[in-house]
Amino acid sequence: MATDKTQHLQQVLETHRMAHIEKLLDKYKEKRQEVKEALEENYKDKIYNPINSGSYAKHTAINIKFDLDIVVPFKRNSFDTLEEMFNDVFDFLYEKYKDVAEVRKQKVSIGIIFDADDNGDEINIDVVAGRELNQDQYTEDHNLNLFVNSQYGLLDEKTYIQTNIQAQIDHIKGKNNERSIIRLLKIWKTTNNESYKSFFLELITIKAFDKESISGNLWDKLKSVMEYIKENITKDNFTLKDPGNTNNDVADTLEDWEKTNLSNKMSNMISNIENNSDNIKTYFPINEEFEEEDENKGQYGLKDASIVAPSIPNKSQQFG
Amino acid sequence: MGFHNIEEINNIVSTIPFIDVLEKFKQVGIFLEGKTSVNLEGLNESLNFDVQIFPQYPLKSNDSEAIKFINKDLISYNHVMGDGSICIHTLHSPKLKQKLLADFESLKAWIEKYYINKNIDSHYEHVIINEQPFDDIYYSYQFTDVDYSFSKGEFGQVDLTPLSNGIYKKKPISNFLIKSFQPLKKTIKINSKWSEYYMNFEVKNIGLFLFLEDVPAFHNRFAFSNWLELENYIPTDFLQFLYDFQKRNKKHKNTFLPIFFGYKTVENEIHWISTLVKINEIPTIGIPVIDSKGVKLKGQWESKLINRKINWAITRNSSYKYLFGRGTFCDKITNARILIIGVGAIGSMVAKTLVKCGAKNISIVDYDVKEPENVCRSEYNFSNGLYDKTFELIKTLQENSPFVNVNFHNNNEYFESFIKAFHKDKEAKKEYEKSLNQFDIVFNCSTDSDLMFVLDQLKLSTDLINLSITNHAKDLVCAFYPNIYNYVQNQFINILDNDVDDLYNPTGCWSPTFKASYNDISLLTQYALKEINRKYEENKPKDNFTLSINSGNNTNIKFTQY
Numbered sequence: 006m007a008t009d010k011t012q013h014l015q016q017v018l019e020t021h022r023m024a025h026i027e028k029l030l031d032k033y034k035e036k037r038q039e040v041k042e043a044l045e046e047n048y049k050d051k052i053y054n055p056i057n058s059g060s061y062a063k064h065t066a067i068n069i070k071f072d073l074d075i076v077v078p079f080k081r082n083s084f085d086t087l088e089e090m091f092n093d094v095f096d097f098l099y100e101k102y103k104d105v106a107e108v109r110k111q112k113v114s115i116g117i118i119f120d121a122d123d124n125g126d127e128i129n130i131d132v133v134a135g136r137e138l139n140q141d142q143y144t145e146d147h148n149l150n151l152f153v154n155s156q157y158g159l160l161d162e163k164t165y166i167q168t169n170i171q172a173q174i175d176h177i178k179g180k181n182n183e184r185s186i187i188r189l190l191k192i193w194k195t196t197n198n199e200s201y202k203s204f205f206l207e208l209i210t211i212k213a214f215d216k217e218s219i220s221g222n223l224w225d226k227l228k229s230v231m232e233y234i235k236e237n238i239t240k241d242n243f244t245l246k247d248p249g250n251t252n253n254d255v256a257d258t259l260e261d262w263e264k265t266n267l268s269n270k271m272s273n274m275i276s277n278i279e280n281n282s283d284n285i286k287t288y289f290p291i292n293e294e295f296e297e298e299d300e301n302k303g304q305y306g307l308k309d310a311s312i313v314a315p316s317i318p319n320k321s322q323q324f325g
Numbered sequence: 326m327g328f329h330n331i332e333e334i335n336n337i338v339s340t341i342p343f344i345d346v347l348e349k350f351k352q353v354g355i356f357l358e359g360k361t362s363v364n365l366e367g368l369n370e371s372l373n374f375d376v377q378i379f380p381q382y383p384l385k386s387n388d389s390e391a392i393k394f395i396n397k398d399l400i401s402y403n404h405v406m407g408d409g410s411i412c413i414h415t416l417h418s419p420k421l422k423q424k425l426l427a428d429f430e431s432l433k434a435w436i437e438k439y440y441i442n443k444n445i446d447s448h449y450e451h452v453i454i455n456e457q458p459f460d461d462i463y464y465s466y467q468f469t470d471v472d473y474s475f476s477k478g479e480f481g482q483v484d485l486t487p488l489s490n491g492i493y494k495k496k497p498i499s500n501f502l503i504k505s506f507q508p509l510k511k512t513i514k515i516n517s518k519w520s521e522y523y524m525n526f527e528v529k530n531i532g533l534f535l536f537l538e539d540v541p542a543f544h545n546r547f548a549f550s551n552w553l554e555l556e557n558y559i560p561t562d563f564l565q566f567l568y569d570f571q572k573r574n575k576k577h578k579n580t581f582l583p584i585f586f587g588y589k590t591v592e593n594e595i596h597w598i599s600t601l602v603k604i605n606e607i608p609t610i611g612i613p614v615i616d617s618k619g620v621k622l623k624g625q626w627e628s629k630l631i632n633r634k635i636n637w638a639i640t641r642n643s644s645y646k647y648l649f650g651r652g653t654f655c656d657k658i659t660n661a662r663i664l665i666i667g668v669g670a671i672g673s674m675v676a677k678t679l680v681k682c683g684a685k686n687i688s689i690v691d692y693d694v695k696e697p698e699n700v701c702r703s704e705y706n707f708s709n710g711l712y713d714k715t716f717e718l719i720k721t722l723q724e725n726s727p728f729v730n731v732n733f734h735n736n737n738e739y740f741e742s743f744i745k746a747f748h749k750d751k752e753a754k755k756e757y758e759k760s761l762n763q764f765d766i767v768f769n770c771s772t773d774s775d776l777m778f779v780l781d782q783l784k785l786s787t788d789l790i791n792l793s794i795t796n797h798a799k800d801l802v803c804a805f806y807p808n809i810y811n812y813v814q815n816q817f818i819n820i821l822d823n824d825v826d827d828l829y830n831p832t833g834c835w836s837p838t839f840k841a842s843y844n845d846i847s848l849l850t851q852y853a854l855k856e857i858n859r860k861y862e863e864n865k866p867k868d869n870f871t872l873s874i875n876s877g878n879n880t881n882i883k884f885t886q887y
Contacts, residue, residue: 274887325669
């Protein structure tokens with residue numbers, strides 16, 4: 006039976022809403038507040054007010070995989086070097102949480118993964134330490150330099166990047182159509198174990214809406230964005246400017262072969278879904294945990310009535 | 326009755342511009358025989374050839390041309406056989422004129438390439454050996470690589486293990502493998518690099534070896550045919566060794582003793598050829614030692630070779646390079662440690678194909694037994710009767726390649742039930758992950774959705790590949806970890822037409838199975854394996870795909886990449 010693609014996608018978005026995991030989210034927020042306060046207490050007037058960032062702040066979060074991010078803006082004179090700042094924040098967090106969490110250095114942030122609680126919930130908080138470029142400049146434009154932990158970077162030398170978290174958050178403000186598509190692509194990425202970065206998918210979706218006239222129902226919009234990616238990602242002059250720093254080209258984070266693979270993938274997805282609408286369920290699955298049950302069927306939780314027979318293999322039976 | 330129109334042949338040959346007819350073709354027995362002379366630019370003087378045409382001409386016979394160009398003076402040149410005939414292979418043509426012209430053109434091409442320009446082929450041409458039976462029985466010896474560098478003149482004992490007896494060129498044959506070499510003056514045993522299975526075979530016979538280093542052949546191509554020709558190749562201490570051996574084994578005087586001679590070919594590769602001699606007929610004679618003044622030294626004798634024909638037995642280089650020289654999967658697959666979970670129709674075909682394509686390390690796991698009715702669409706044999714699937718398959722795989730080590734994995738029959746019971750336990754889960762991650766590739770051919778679900782939950786660094794088909798082998802689904810469970814479920818439930826009504830009911834309680842023949846299943850399995858090999862070879866992304874048989878007017882297979 007054919008699937009109504011837009012109806013399905015709406016259900017996908019609905020079942021992946023953060024609202025379904027309010028209790029868990031509260032735990033996250035609590036932990037984030039705790040970390041924030043610890044940082045404020047430790048660094049006092051060396052820092053400006055830490056801010057929330059990441060997908061939750063941008064309203065692009067999905068409930069199957071997320072973390073909460075804190076950006077800690079350091080004043081220019083707090084540390085001599087960015088590396089010292091990065092290591093100091095790591096040492097502080099490590100000492101504070103080593104018994105209750107795994108604290109690790111990541112590419113530009115420090116990850117804290119708190120041990121699972123009694124309900125089996127693991128909480129991830131990412132801390133991004135940045136330093137203003139010049140004395141008192143942060144309050145004016147929010148530009149920060151981040152330390153790049155070299156083992157993750159392409160460069161051998163330890164280096165830094167300039168960014169502007171606030172500009173990144175502002176970049177997506179009010180863009181509700183874009184947000185839906187970004188969330189769908191993040192659901193695709195997460196459920197199909199694709200390695201593309203969320204920030205990359207976010208920027209390319211916004212650019213697609215910017216460059217093309219994207220309209221119609223949810224599937225039409227998603228398809229247009231996928232077609233935009235398919236057509237443009239492999240072009241030589243294609244760039245994705247980081248709104249936090251226009252000198253950063255986020256498209257550069259993909260190798261040429263990765264761009265080709267992504268283009269092919271988009272092409273396969275579109276044609277497979279168009280050929281058989283049920284394929285949409287492979288690429289964009291519903292989060293069954295929060296799927297509303299159809300109470301009219303009277304199957305007390307058994308979804309597929311056709312499997313009720315004494316011993317007949319159902320359609321999911323593999324052979325060979 | 327003649328087989329050919331002699332006049333027509335003579336007319337055609339007389340029109341070839343670079344040919345002078347010295348003697349026209351005439352019937353001699355069943356052959357046509359004539360003499361021709363070839364004149365070409367670059368030749369100082371013309372080359373004469375006896376030409377012999379067989380009754381089958383212009384058709385080939387037993388893959389050989391039914392025409393021979395013979396000149397015994399050319400024997401030292403490339404691609405000339407022992408009887409002086411030039412080895413040519415030309416186009417197929419049933420038309421006499423076209424074939425004759427092509428064959429003479431081919432002769433001309435040989436003269437230009439090998440006689441005038443003295444070209445050397447890029448590939449190695451092995452020595453031509455006239456293989457003979459001994460007392461009407463053929464003996465064959467297969468050898469492979471060893472991790473040892475023989476030195477010139479090194480000799481000792483060879484351990485042989487019997488393979489099987491059969492029929493070869495209508496005569497009985499005894500086949501052997503060379504298992505190891507034991508140089509006389511050393512305490513080491515040099516093992517052949519066969520798989521564990523073959524290395525565990527018992528040594529039933531022995532032979533002797535001598536590493537000559539140089540090729541015991543005329544023109545590097547025609548193996549010597551008389552023992553005297555080996556005089557400058559065989560050191561006297563080996564002759565003494567032969568004599569001592571003969572003395573020690575007098576009671577086996579009528580037993581054949583294989584003697585292997587080794588030499589280097591290309592890239593330091595070693596080739597062994599073998600002759601058999603009866604122990605009481607070792608081709609040496611004792612002669613008195615003479616001092617510098619020509620006086621016999623009393624009581625001192627030395628062995629000399631005698632004038633006797635050498636009969637060569639059969640040897641084959643069956644090293645990995647030669648055994649799989651005609652085609653394999655890519656190195657990333659053949660060198661991989663591979664596990665196959667479930668060895669039913671698909672699993673047994675995957676296993677056998679991997680082995681035939683050069684895989685060296687395979688483990689298998691399955692709890693099931695083979696019933697006679699499994700035989701028709703899997704790689705199991707009727708002759709074995711009822712058998713545990715894994716036990717029979719291991720045997721089959723080992724019989725197919727002497728370079729694959731095949732093992733059971735993880736308690737074999739308990740793997741599936743244990744992993745399902747214990748996968749939620751943190752420690753057990755880690756252990757399963759560890760045991761699966763020791764493989765480079767894991768094929769799950771179990772078609773067990775529960776097991777597929779469990780495996781998809783594990784944190785794996787191995788490449789897990791799930792293969793299954795729909796009823797009637799209409800479609801094949803190939804999924805790669807970590808995108809297996811949801812993808813396969815959606816394919817079977819929503820996308821593919823999996824007809825679960827028309828099933829086959831064998832004997833037994835509620836055990837319907839799918840309908841499909843060996844041909845149906847192997848067609849899709851081979852296609853899938855080809856695509857999987859391509860993904861590894863070309864470093865393509867391991868994305869899921871399906872194959873669907875489209876039976877319209879013709880049989881088509883639709884490939885869908887996800």
